[in-house]
Amino acid sequence: MQQLFVRYLQNCKLPAGYREIGPLTSEEIVKAQHRLIMSAQNLCFGEEIEALKSDKPIPMGSKLQPLNPILDTDGILRCDGRLKYECIACETRYPIILPKTQHITKLIIKNAHQLALHSGTNYVLSQLSGKYWILSEREAIRGWERECNECKRRNAKPVQPKMAPLPKYRLGGSLRAFTHISVDFGGPIITVQGRGRARVKRYLCLFTCLEVRAVHLEMTWSLHTESFLNAFFSNGIKKRYARKRVI
Template sequence: MNPILDNQGVLRVGGRLEQPTFATFDMKHPVILPKGHAVTDKLILYYHEKFGHANRETVCNELRQRFHIPKLRWAIQQAVKSCVWCRVNRCLPQTPMMAPLPVQRITPQLRPFSSVGVDYLGPVEVVVNRQWEKRGIALFT
């Protein structure tokens, strides 16, 4: 990395980008920050929130314009995992595990519908077109 100290005593990345006039001093010599430090983590969360809880590459590109952080993508991933807004708004529902099959379904030489149950319930009053009507319910199992 060839680190250098600037006029304020900040550790920066040295390099061969001395000649371009279009690049700022921060772009030529980004500040070196340690991974896993509290200030580094707060800075990553600030950029993550500043760009609207953006994806990892957007935050990585914006941070690399001014800072050099080792293992930056991993640090951003850890910051996104701790972001409450992202955890709430980007969660995906998990499908529940199916129950085990009953004995009747896996017993060999047992024909379908060999045991059927019928339950009848009623009368039950329901509203149809603002009028109460009586209905019956049949449940086949």
């Protein structure tokens, strides 16, 4: 929308035959972005910009004092670092200073966050640091991550279900083990039998006491009823615990 508005203002100053018509060019998009950045900088760093235009030192206590700010030919506030003689892009040597609270900063972070496929804070910061210097950049990036719906879905934690009350047969009964039991099967377990190393399936029959949570294991040859009854009556379980309730 800003790019269209800039073109409209330019076309109003030109005769009908010299007006720009058609899709926006990359130069128009860059110029519109610079206009928005300059507007945000003038709003937040007005005193510093006026001091630099007058060749005066920036005010003491300013947040920009450690950054050694400068103004480029377009009037954009940039950070002057120690990479002045490095053979890299000019925008990397002199990154644009952006305030944390302005809307244009949020849009730039949003675009870098989406291009990075919703990656972490450090990766998005590395993509932005090649062109911009955002004050409190980690806080600004994390602030947008908290607003991103895709990140909310990815980082959402499942709701812990509420556990039902214990059944009556688990409470107030006898303290004698295996008075009331539950039965379950596990497996199959592949075993090796004999010298020929024949591989056969075996299953595990699990008896659990419903009151003291004691566990008794028996091996069964199959899942048939006969195998379960052999495991149930083995080792005198039925004789020792005559009163059983199987769940």
